[in-house]
Amino acid sequence: MNKNIDILENPALKLENLYIAYGKTDKYAVRDVSATIKKNAITAIMGPSGCGKSTLLRAINRMHQLYPDVKTQGNIYLNEKDITKMSAIHLRRKIGMVFQRPNPFPTMSIYDNVVAGYKLNGIRMKKNERDAIVEQSLISVGLWNEVKDSLRKKGTFLSGGQQQRLCIARAIAFKPDVILLDEPTSALDPIATSKVEDLLVQLKKDYTIVLVTHNMSQAARISDYSMFMYLGDLVEYGKTKMMFTNPRDKKTEEYLTGKFG
Amino acid sequence: MGQKNNKKMETLKLKDNSAYRTSKDKVFLVGVIIVSIITISPIVLIIGKLVWEGIGQINFSFFTETTPSTFEAMTAVANNEVIPGGIVNGILGTLLIVGLASVIAIPIGILVGLFLYENQQSRYAGLIRSLSDILQGVPSIVLGLIAYLWVVKNIVHGYSALAGSVALAIMMLPLIIRSTEETMKMIPETLKEAALALGVPYYKVIARVLIPSGFSGLATGILLSVSRILGETAPLMLTTLGNPMVNWDITAPTSAVPLLIWNFYNDPNMLSLIWSSSLFLMGFVLTLNIISKRIVAKI
Numbered sequence: 407m408n409k410n411i412d413i414l415e416n417p418a419l420k421l422e423n424l425y426i427a428y429g430k431t432d433k434y435a436v437r438d439v440s441a442t443i444k445k446n447a448i449t450a451i452m453g454p455s456g457c458g459k460s461t462l463l464r465a466i467n468r469m470h471q472l473y474p475d476v477k478t479q480g481n482i483y484l485n486e487k488d489i490t491k492m493s494a495i496h497l498r499r500k501i502g503m504v505f506q507r508p509n510p511f512p513t514m515s516i517y518d519n520v521v522a523g524y525k526l527n528g529i530r531m532k533k534n535e536r537d538a539i540v541e542q543s544l545i546s547v548g549l550w551n552e553v554k555d556s557l558r559k560k561g562t563f564l565s566g567g568q569q570q571r572l573c574i575a576r577a578i579a580f581k582p583d584v585i586l587l588d589e590p591t592s593a594l595d596p597i598a599t600s601k602v603e604d605l606l607v608q609l610k611k612d613y614t615i616v617l618v619t620h621n622m623s624q625a626a627r628i629s630d631y632s633m634f635m636y637l638g639d640l641v642e643y644g645k646t647k648m649m650f651t652n653p654r655d656k657k658t659e660e661y662l663t664g665k666f667g
Numbered sequence: 668m669g670q671k672n673n674k675k676m677e678t679l680k681l682k683d684n685s686a687y688r689t690s691k692d693k694v695f696l697v698g699v700i701i702v703s704i705i706t707i708s709p710i711v712l713i714i715g716k717l718v719w720e721g722i723g724q725i726n727f728s729f730f731t732e733t734t735p736s737t738f739e740a741m742t743a744v745a746n747n748e749v750i751p752g753g754i755v756n757g758i759l760g761t762l763l764i765v766g767l768a769s770v771i772a773i774p775i776g777i778l779v780g781l782f783l784y785e786n787q788q789s790r791y792a793g794l795i796r797s798l799s800d801i802l803q804g805v806p807s808i809v810l811g812l813i814a815y816l817w818v819v820k821n822i823v824h825g826y827s828a829l830a831g832s833v834a835l836a837i838m839m840l841p842l843i844i845r846s847t848e849e850t851m852k853m854i855p856e857t858l859k860e861a862a863l864a865l866g867v868p869y870y871k872v873i874a875r876v877l878i879p880s881g882f883s884g885l886a887t888g889i890l891l892s893v894s895r896i897l898g899e900t901a902p903l904m905l906t907t908l909g910n911p912m913v914n915w916d917i918t919a920p921t922s923a924v925p926l927l928i929w930n931f932y933n934d935p936n937m938l939s940l941i942w943s944s945s946l947f948l949m950g951f952v953l954t955l956n957i958i959s960k961r962i963v964a965k966i
Contacts, residue, residue, distance in 0.1 A: 467864060469863070469864065472859075472860070494866075496866065498864055498865065500866075503860075503864035505864075507857060509858055510861075511862070511876060512858075512880055513882075522862075522865060525875075526862060526865060526867040526875050526876065576861075576865070
């Protein structure tokens with residue numbers, strides 16, 4: 407894929423000849439994808455429904471491992487280390503994930519949801535350390551002022567947008583290197599969406615962010631780099647500004663001008 | 668041309684038969700009311716009869732004293748008095764037997780239910796699922812016989828609470844397995860993924876996310892299975908035998924409320940104790956059912 411940038415130095419993530427298939431079919435959901443993802447930037451993966459963008463994202467933290475039907479080939483490197491050589495548990499502590507629908511743990515309070523990564527992993531720490539992490543994480547997702555008086559309430563009492571920001575707080579509380587977001591705003595209203603978008607732009611100075619979106623204008627608004635996927639192929643990958651002003655591939659151009667998708 | 672034809676057909680169909688429909692509606696309404704009354708009347712009649720006949724015997728000593736002897740009961744009946752004594756040996760025996768059965772069945776049932784949930788597609792899980800369904804259909808007297816053979820003849824060498832608990836635990840198992848599996852299926856997959864994405868090991872995801880999230884469902888299943896076995900009589904006849912005294916030894920014969928009802932039935936002097944014991948048992952089962960309904964409504 408010579409159309410794509412692959413010259414980044416010290417990439418956060420490097421994908422190499424990645425093939426992913428569901429079931430025993432020879433039909434790949436993701437076909438021969440190679441790309442490098444820059445540190446401390448937002449990389450958006452876009453494309454029409456069913457083009458394999460979520461499948462690609464979920465390969466990065468080895469979520470597919472849960473489903474024996476999903477076959478993955480190829481290599482992914484996190485900070486130059488092969489992720490298949492790490493334990494899945496260790497890997498997932500380094501790569502946080504935020505899902506399409508907000509999914510705070512319904513049995514836990516807001517406070518416990520933020521430190522769920524520590525709590526569920528049985529990592530002990532002093533109460534003041536824990537308080538500091540909760541406060542820090544909620545401040546950085548802009549939720550602290552809204553919930554500081556109700557930290558003991560259940561996470562599910564919050565509105566959808568607040569729940570999604572709580573889920574982002576849960577992911578960053580564990581201090582990952584990379585945050586994967588799978589259409590994080592598709593279940594949110596426009597105001598909540600713009601809050602999450604602003605938050606992501608702020609977060610990129612500390613984290614590498616990979617965002618799946620079917621919303622091109624969202625990719626245009628916040629991402630530094632964009633990938634365009636179509637039917638499992640990575641059609642084009644480059645600087646977002648370049649891609650939106652001067653797409654190199656005809657398919658990309660057709661998608662961006664709304665001819666399909 | 669076509670339009671004209673359509674119009675004609677519509678006008679032909681438009682006959683006002685709303686009067687017929689209204690009357691049909693009424694007939695069905697009456698029918699449904701009658702059928703529903705038929706459905707609920709047994710439970711109303713049962714509770715009414717039990718309260719009517721049994722409430723007179725329910726007093727403080729009913730819950731604190733053991734069963735009276737035939738002679739005591741006969742004297743009381745002859746003098747038109749309330750039969751002395753109570754069924755505390757049966758109540759405590761039931762608690763012992765059912766408690767022990769729960770201790771055996773709950774962990775096994777939940778673990779098997781979790782296994783079935785985690786391995787939906789596997790053939791071995793399918794086999795376990797079918798066998799557990801078959802187990803549910805085994806007559807309780809047969810389970811009593813099996814527990815008699817296993818525990819009474821070969822382990823304890825005598826009638827015992829333990830033998831009864833084994834029989835009842837086998838009855839509880841399929842109910843708990845099914846309810847655990849169904850409960851776990853209701854928990855959204857995204858919750859599991861959320862926990863795994865935080866790098867939580869799988870066993871901790873189950874123990875600290877899935878089970879707490881499905882807690883009310885699990886509790887409901889357990890309560891329903893307990894209320895299902897509370898009234899079991901046949902397996903207990905072959906295993907725990909009965910005991911006129913309060914017994915806490917799981918290797919000794921033990922009484923239970925349904926066994927006492929059977930004993931009272933066979934003793935013409937103790938007729939009114941049948942009703943009060945049945946009322947107690949019914950009330951116990953009903954309470955458990957209502958609690959489990961409440962838990963379901965809370966979700």
